Amino acid sequence: MTVEAFHKMENMKPKDYKSEVPTTWCPGCGHFGILNGVYRAMAELGIDSTKFAAISGIGCSSRMPYFVDSYKMHTLHGRAGAVATGTQVARPDLCVVVAGGDGDGFSIGGGHMPHMARKNVNMTYVLMDNGIYGLTKGQYSPTSRPEMTAYTTPYGGPENPMNPLLYMLTYGATYVAQAFAGKPKDCAELIKGAMEHEGFAYVNIFSQCPTFNKIDTVDFYRDLVEPIPEDHDTSDLGAAMELARRPGGKAPTGLLYKTSAPTLDQNLAKIRERLGGHVGYDKNKIIALAKP
Numbered sequence: 001m002t003v004e005a006f007h008k009m010e011n012m013k014p015k016d017y018k019s020e021v022p023t024t025w026c027p028g029c030g031h032f033g034i035l036n037g038v039y040r041a042m043a044e045l046g047i048d049s050t051k052f053a054a055i056s057g058i059g060c061s062s063r064m065p066y067f068v069d070s071y072k073m074h075t076l077h078g079r080a081g082a083v084a085t086g087t088q089v090a091r092p093d094l095c096v097v098v099a100g101g102d103g104d105g106f107s108i109g110g111g112h113m114p115h116m117a118r119k120n121v122n123m124t125y126v127l128m129d130n131g132i133y134g135l136t137k138g139q140y141s142p143t144s145r146p147e148m149t150a151y152t153t154p155y156g157g158p159e160n161p162m163n164p165l166l167y168m169l170t171y172g173a174t175y176v177a178q179a180f181a182g183k184p185k186d187c188a189e190l191i192k193g194a195m196e197h198e199g200f201a202y203v204n205i206f207s208q209c210p211t212f213n214k215i216d217t218v219d220f221y222r223d224l225v226e227p228i229p230e231d232h233d234t235s236d237l238g239a240a241m242e243l244a245r246r247p248g249g250k251a252p253t254g255l256l257y258k259t260s261a262p263t264l265d266q267n268l269a270k271i272r273e274r275l276g277g278h279v280g281y282d283k284n285k286i287i288a289l290a291k292p
């Protein structure tokens with residue numbers, strides 16, 4: 001989208017904000033609800049498309065950047081987080097958002113997730129969790145329930161699913177939230193909070209795949225989720241972890257945890273300051289500047 005076209009949208013309501021590129025997801029796919037949430041968040045924050053970078057790996061979910069009017073990179077499977085980290089450090093003025101699936105994020109990309117969290121990269125990670133690999137026509141994923149029969153698991157799965165919320169809380173994410181794609185307004189609210197947050201913000205969103213995941217249906221997710229109690233203290237890491245464990249078998253939706261900590265780009269800026277603003281590649285100069 002051009003800057004001129006963006007400015008025409010200035011008075012647009014969130015519901016009128018649409019992709020200029022036709023979406024390619026199956027009818028009934030939960031990813032539509034998440035896209036709606038991203039549009040609403042962008043429109044409500046009035047984010048200029050030239051200040052927004054949508055980055056993804058590979059998967060149905062990872063097609064999201066095509067449908068968002070912004071800078072975009074559709075990168076390698078599982079590598080969106082690494083590319084986003086570089087983007088954020090090089091362009092800290094941009095709102096950097098990764099969108100991708102449970103396969104992209106926690107299978108092949110699983111090695112990158114803890115590092116974005118511990119480095120506190122100032123970005124938003126929207127994980128579109130449908131408990132299956134959709135793009136490759138239905139294989140078991142790290143968040144699949146053992147009951148799910150799929151292409152690779154015709155007799156059900158031999159593994160227990162991972163807990164993405166506990167994982168991100170453990171590795172130091174400074175904003176952790178969960179939503180269901182069937183409630184796009186809630187998705188928008190939490191994505192908006194994530195975009196406004198200074199630090200690594202992780203939003204896990206349950207998203208049905210009616211084409212290949214026949215057990216995690218809309219009704220299943222409706223029964224599974226439960227809003228976080230209003231008196232939950234979002235600064236209490238222990239309480240957030242307790243909720244993430246799904247007490248009573250219910251998956252909490254809403255903001256679990258939020259804290260403030262220096263971000264990777266802030267820490268790098270401090271080091272640059274210590275080096276007298278030197279950012280070049282003159283080895284001798286760097287050694288001289290780095291001497292205590």
Ligand SMILES: Cc1ncc(C[n+]2csc(CCOP(=O)(O)OP(=O)(O)O)c2C)c(N)n1
Nearest residue numbers: 058059060061077101102103104133134135
């Ligand atoms: C290096 C590499 N390995 C495997 C693949 C095949 N592949 C493409 S997408 C995908 C998984 C997609 O699942 P997920 O990230 O959960 O997204 P969804 O399609 O369910 O939205 C796989 C295994 C690939 N493209 N590249």
Ligand code: SF4
Nearest residue numbers: 025026029060134209
């Ligand atoms: S295969 Fe599943 S995840 Fe992919 S677009 Fe279709 S419904 Fe959505």
